Amino acid sequence: MSSMRIRLVGFCILALPLFTRGVETEIVFREAPHRYLEHQPDDRFARLRKGIESGGIKLDTTDDKAFLSSVLKALDVPISSQLLVFSASSLQSEIINPRNPRALYFNEDVYVGYVPGGKVEIIAMDPEMGAMFYIFDRLRPQGPVPPITRSDKCFNCHAGNATKRVPGLIAESLLPMLSGASAETYRRDEQGHQIPLEKRFGGWHLTGQHHLKENLANTMARRSASRGFEKIKIEPGQMSDLSLHLRPTSDILPHLVHEHQIGFENRVFHAAYVMRQLLADGRGNLALSAKPQVEELADELAQYILFVDEAKLPAEGIEGDPDFIREFQRNKKPVTNGASLKDFDLKTRLFKYRASYMLYTDSWQKLTPALKERVYFKMAEGLRDQNANPVYTHIPAEEKRAIRTIIKETVPDLPSWWR
Structure with a gap:
């Protein structure tokens, strides 16, 4: 197969102010000090591209499903x-609707989208600049690997209010009509595990043992002469051909993990852009006036990492897809007693130990050291046995001790004072 060609389409992004609790920091991500477009990506997909171009990695272009499967395998993204x-x-959007749903797949740093009859889309997280957006041209079966475009159109949504004006990830909850267009919006400009489950899943299929008696999933709007429109339930496969996808599921557990991840990534990269700008404004140093903003960023990150305000699960808990659990935990980092940040609870909360496994990602590890140290300090304040920050009272003492041990033994580049 021939090497994949990369095309870069020009961007036209205006200067937009980014706000953090009343403190204004102007971020123009394509200009200095960020220079997003000039940055040479070092994300998982960028590395895959090099392997394809060198001939070391082959993709299967037999048909759409074979191509998608080979892309996922090459990126180590689980089908589950x-x-x-x-x-x-x-x-x-013109080909996505209840008759033709789009599939999304993800691991810790890559998100892959595919709609039958369409193209494969990829968002890969560069550890410095955040989301990098790629889309394959339409596959010609048995032909060469199609070229890839990085399009400015992604930024219409992926660098707006939902991501605080820097390249990021979004997930919406809508009530679609048969055309796929929205009749009602339940939530748009917010991501993360704090969002109540009753506000999620609009416009998405939901399968598995989720025990959600009332939810927005598997629902579309149909026009009604008397009421404008009415809501009707559509089970997965009722209006679409699920054989066009790699599996017939849209399980509750990957939904919850996905929501946690995109909330983490957006907060980390918002903070990364702000810190880069503040350091540039101070010519390599943080001005005294910038320190309150750094503290606010650190508070937000520490609280998210330790699952403050995590949405409640149903009273019966949930049951996750065993395939996803197995593949998700393949790269877990257990301590001597076997405990890890990837252990699920699924009874009252998502994880058994409420500290995010995303601490292992390059997104976190390459965050500005000055900010990362402040986040660790605030986490330590919340996890200590006595006189802990009351914001973290949701974590009992035994769990706090377990979290401290797991972080100390498995998270690299901790401050020397971490206990």
């Missing part, structure tokens, strides 16, 4: 992470 969304909220 599949989520199905039927709202028209993508570059390929």
